[in-house]
Amino acid sequence: MSIDKDNSSSDINFTSSHLKISLDKSTFQIKRAQSLQNIEKFWTEQAKNLVWNKYWDKTLEWNPPFAKWFVGGLVNASINCLDKHINSEIKNKAAIIWEGENGENITLTYYQLYQKVNQFSNALKNLGIRKGDRVTIYLPMVPELPIAILACSRIGAIHNVIFSGFSSTALVDRINDAKSKIIITADGGFRRGNIIELKKIVDEAIINTPSIQNVIVLRRTGNHIEMRGKDVWWHEIIQNQSSYCEPELIESIHPLFILYTSGTTGKPKGVVHSTGGYLTHIYSTAKWVFDFNQQDIFFCTADIGWITGHSYIVYAPLMHGVTEILYEGTADYPHPDRYWSFIEKYGITILYTTPTALRMYMRYGNEIPNSFNLSTLRLLGTVGEPINPEVWMWYFTIIGKEKCPIVDTWWQTETGGIMISHCTGIDIMPMKPGSAMFPVPGVDLAVVNEEGNTLPQNQKGYLVIRKPWPGMLMTLWEDDGKYKNNYWKFQNYYYFTGDYAIIDDELYFWLLGRSDDVIKISGHRLGTIELESTFISHESVAEAAVTSKPDRIKGESIIAFLVLKKDFVESDQLRKEIIEHIRNNIGAIATPNEVYFVDRLPKTRSGKIMRRLLKSVVSGLTIGDTTTLEDGTSIKEIQKIYNDLNDIIKNK
Ligand code: WT7
Numbered sequence: 001m002s003i004d005k006d007n008s009s010s011d012i013n014f015t016s017s018h019l020k021i022s023l024d025k026s027t028f029q030i031k032r033a034q035s036l037q038n039i040e041k042f043w044t045e046q047a048k049n050l051v052w053n054k055y056w057d058k059t060l061e062w063n064p065p066f067a068k069w070f071v072g073g074l075v076n077a078s079i080n081c082l083d084k085h086i087n088s089e090i091k092n093k094a095a096i097i098w099e100g101e102n103g104e105n106i107t108l109t110y111y112q113l114y115q116k117v118n119q120f121s122n123a124l125k126n127l128g129i130r131k132g133d134r135v136t137i138y139l140p141m142v143p144e145l146p147i148a149i150l151a152c153s154r155i156g157a158i159h160n161v162i163f164s165g166f167s168s169t170a171l172v173d174r175i176n177d178a179k180s181k182i183i184i185t186a187d188g189g190f191r192r193g194n195i196i197e198l199k200k201i202v203d204e205a206i207i208n209t210p211s212i213q214n215v216i217v218l219r220r221t222g223n224h225i226e227m228r229g230k231d232v233w234w235h236e237i238i239q240n241q242s243s244y245c246e247p248e249l250i251e252s253i254h255p256l257f258i259l260y261t262s263g264t265t266g267k268p269k270g271v272v273h274s275t276g277g278y279l280t281h282i283y284s285t286a287k288w289v290f291d292f293n294q295q296d297i298f299f300c301t302a303d304i305g306w307i308t309g310h311s312y313i314v315y316a317p318l319m320h321g322v323t324e325i326l327y328e329g330t331a332d333y334p335h336p337d338r339y340w341s342f343i344e345k346y347g348i349t350i351l352y353t354t355p356t357a358l359r360m361y362m363r364y365g366n367e368i369p370n371s372f373n374l375s376t377l378r379l380l381g382t383v384g385e386p387i388n389p390e391v392w393m394w395y396f397t398i399i400g401k402e403k404c405p406i407v408d409t410w411w412q413t414e415t416g417g418i419m420i421s422h423c424t425g426i427d428i429m430p431m432k433p434g435s436a437m438f439p440v441p442g443v444d445l446a447v448v449n450e451e452g453n454t455l456p457q458n459q460k461g462y463l464v465i466r467k468p469w470p471g472m473l474m475t476l477w478e479d480d481g482k483y484k485n486n487y488w489k490f491q492n493y494y495y496f497t498g499d500y501a502i503i504d505d506e507l508y509f510w511l512l513g514r515s516d517d518v519i520k521i522s523g524h525r526l527g528t529i530e531l532e533s534t535f536i537s538h539e540s541v542a543e544a545a546v547t548s549k550p551d552r553i554k555g556e557s558i559i560a561f562l563v564l565k566k567d568f569v570e571s572d573q574l575r576k577e578i579i580e581h582i583r584n585n586i587g588a589i590a591t592p593n594e595v596y597f598v599d600r601l602p603k604t605r606s607g608k609i610m611r612r613l614l615k616s617v618v619s620g621l622t623i624g625d626t627t628t629l630e631d632g633t634s635i636k637e638i639q640k641i642y643n644d645l646n647d648i649i650k651n652k
Helices: 027-037 039-047 077-086 110-126 144-155 170-180 197-206 276-290 306-317 339-347 355-363 389-399 480-487 526-534 572-585 611-619 635-651
Strands: 058-063 066-071 094-099 105-109 136-137 159-160 182-184 190-192 194-196 216-218 232-234 257-259 269-274 297-300 323-327 350-353 381-382 408-411 445-448 461-465 495-503 509-514 519-522 524-527 540-550 555-562 594-597
Touching: 027 216, 027 350, 027 381, 039 058, 039 066, 039 276, 039 509, 066 276, 066 480, 077 110, 094 110, 105 110, 110 144, 110 611, 136 144, 144 159, 144 182, 144 276, 144 306, 159 170, 170 197, 170 269, 170 389, 170 572, 182 197, 190 257, 190 408, 197 216, 232 269, 232 594, 257 306, 269 276, 269 540, 276 381, 276 408, 297 306, 297 339, 339 350, 339 355, 350 445, 350 555, 355 389, 355 555, 389 408, 445 495, 445 524, 480 495, 519 555, 526 555, 526 572, 540 611, 572 594, 594 635
Parallel strands: 094 323, 136 159, 136 182, 159 257, 182 216, 216 232, 297 323, 297 350, 350 381, 381 408, 555 594
Antiparallel strands: 058 066, 094 105, 190 194, 257 269, 445 461, 461 495, 495 509, 519 524, 540 555
């Protein structure tokens, strides 16, 4: 493998040890070009790799912007993840190897997982859960989390997983929007040696969630909790349940799950994914990107509370019958060596993680990863945010020892599965550190200007998706209007991703961050407007403006400017209180890094917050291109606002 260090784009070629690949004649580019000639035909072929109870009548029904894939087809996700394997040679193979934060571990074979899922499906049915009902899941990263998800999918209940780091207010919003009948939680979860009292958070939440009929509680920590009227223990409700539950026949277009994500509006959006299209997309992309084989030990470090965990921990790896590692804790607790030690301990072959985790590990130096045997690795992946070329190089050399291809995968909660990546299962292509490379087959991406017209190569613009794809969200839960407004503002029904991108001379895609009011903290998605509303909900805050600035580890960090109500005086104590308020109302991931008190917010004459100006000030950039968009406000005025804010930041 050669690295051309003099070349500014520093392509990394696998060509020295492989045959020479000409970019446009590679198997990959040919396959991609063919797929785009007829996407319906292409995806029909892919869908046939799944187990269907009944084939579909129509591959795609496209009533823009609503897509229905494999209409008339019947397909069950749990059959594809479990039943399919139990009459095969992998019946007794490890499906999940779970490692707890305190070093405990549990291995579940495909057959054992199958039995547990069946049992829990029966328990859910016994509590009155039926096809179409919503089930909220609020669990730490323990095997019962995928078990609960798969049980829902078996009986056709729509799961709604909420990341266990979210607060009770976040739970209330999501449960009420989805009108869940049941919430599944635990007596607690371990996080950095502490117990997070999940049950208490749920108790607080369900006072305000009338739809909840029962709370299922998993015993995890042994922590003392109070059991109330609606509460039932997980271990009690599965007692005496048969280890077989007849799977429901599920229409391909029946929702498999709702997953809430932050956007440009105040409230999180309930992204709805279908069953047949979604499963087809993630099954196919897992094959192309990770090139799964039966010897693989796959470790995706995401939390199942996010889309990465749904698609590439729960569903795709199990559909492919690989063995995967599930880890309860964080990357650096109790030591900053967790991922490397697991690679050695379990012989992991594929690591799929975030740039934030890699930046954190890089800071501790090379000695730690060098002290572990990482030779089993064959492929490295990243997701969630752009990866800096230096971090990419570190991953490639120190972790992959220059022998593992890297897959930098770009996608979103809404896309269901990977959309841009190096497809190592199709072709190993020359890599460019920092580029996510090419759209996967069967998806059509482009970069356009404000008017929605396709831009020439090498010009920065908005990344859009020009044709429907099977993993595409169906809508936002019970809000078709918001779905239309959020994603379909461009002509010709081009899906608006919210990202900036460039396509280079050789058709490589480079992702350049968000173009909207969404920020990515450690790869997690938060909306500035959602944050501002939460600030304002504190009794002392009259107005709030939130922006972000680059952060060496987390990618971005949150900066807030607040105007206090008349009767409140700024103080460090008040600042702490407000930060605590954010943590309690969203979760620890939303903790602001800096909070400034100001007399008034930087606004244009028409009253809009000058977001670009804020970004320039906090990032130490010049006023430069912020001037163009501020309607009617003079450069002088803007300069003054900029200087005032700059003083406040400097004098803090
Ligand atoms: C946003 C989606 C995809 C699952 C996890 C995040 C950013 C995601 C990359 C990447 C550059 C990336 C984009 C995207 N993003 N992957 N490889 N390179 N940026 O899902 O929380 O829905 O966030 O994450 O900005 O729009 P999400």
